[in-house]
Amino acid sequence: MPRNVERDARELARRKQRIAETAFTLFAERSIESVLMTEIAEACEISEMTLYRHFASKDELVVAVSKWAMDSFTRVNRRKSPEMTGTAAETYALFLDSFLRMYREHSDILRFNQYFNIYIKSRRVGAEQMQPYSGMIDAIRERFHAVYLCGQEDGTLRTDVAEEKMFSATLHLMLAVVTRYAVGLAYETDVDPMEELTFQRDMLLQAYTKQ
Numbered sequence: 001m002p003r004n005v006e007r008d009a010r011e012l013a014r015r016k017q018r019i020a021e022t023a024f025t026l027f028a029e030r031s032i033e034s035v036l037m038t039e040i041a042e043a044c045e046i047s048e049m050t051l052y053r054h055f056a057s058k059d060e061l062v063v064a065v066s067k068w069a070m071d072s073f074t075r076v077n078r079r080k081s082p083e084m085t086g087t088a089a090e091t092y093a094l095f096l097d098s099f100l101r102m103y104r105e106h107s108d109i110l111r112f113n114q115y116f117n118i119y120i121k122s123r124r125v126g127a128e129q130m131q132p133y134s135g136m137i138d139a140i141r142e143r144f145h146a147v148y149l150c151g152q153e154d155g156t157l158r159t160d161v162a163e164e165k166m167f168s169a170t171l172h173l174m175l176a177v178v179t180r181y182a183v184g185l186a187y188e189t190d191v192d193p194m195e196e197l198t199f200q201r202d203m204l205l206q207a208y209t210k211q
């Protein structure tokens with residue numbers, strides 16, 4: 001029977017996605033360092049040799065999982081946050097809101113991201129291996145660029161602030177604070193996380209938009 005290249009490619013993609021989904025669940029629950037490739041293979045009901053045929057190393061798998069997790073969230077987030085239909089300031093507010101949505105609905109991604117950052121630093125994963133993850137960040141940067149250009153036109157953003165500075169501060173500050181709550185590192189146990197996260201969101205909104 002002749003091989004169907006397109007069908008084989010789809011099947012390969014499905015198998016790799018199933019592995020990524022399974023690995024993500026284990027990583028988010030227990031941390032990346034503590035999960036062995038043998039455990040991932042067992043959870044996927046495949047041999048370890050088969051797992052390594054799909055992903056040559058744990059580092060490669062971890063980066064693939066990070067891209068899969070963020071891509072999954074991005075697809076859902078885009079459905080809930082349509083493309084720019086209002087002012088740049090309103091679209092920037094939606095960008096900030098996406099971090100709060102991630103905390104409310106996808107705290108497992110934030111836990112994984114915390115473990116991911118620790119893992120890639122300890123393993124010193126190189127830029128070439130990080131390319132799938134870097135490409136995903138670049139896609140977010142491109143969407144932010146469109147908002148910034150709109151802000152230059154409609155005057156609702158503080159475009160006297162450099163675009164890269166605004167993007168970096170927004171991404172790092174919001175991601176850091178929602179991650180802290182997601183992994184349970186709040187100093188006080190009786191605080192309302194959403195109240196404090198909303199406060200952080202409002203401070204950035206006030207700092208970078210024109211009232």
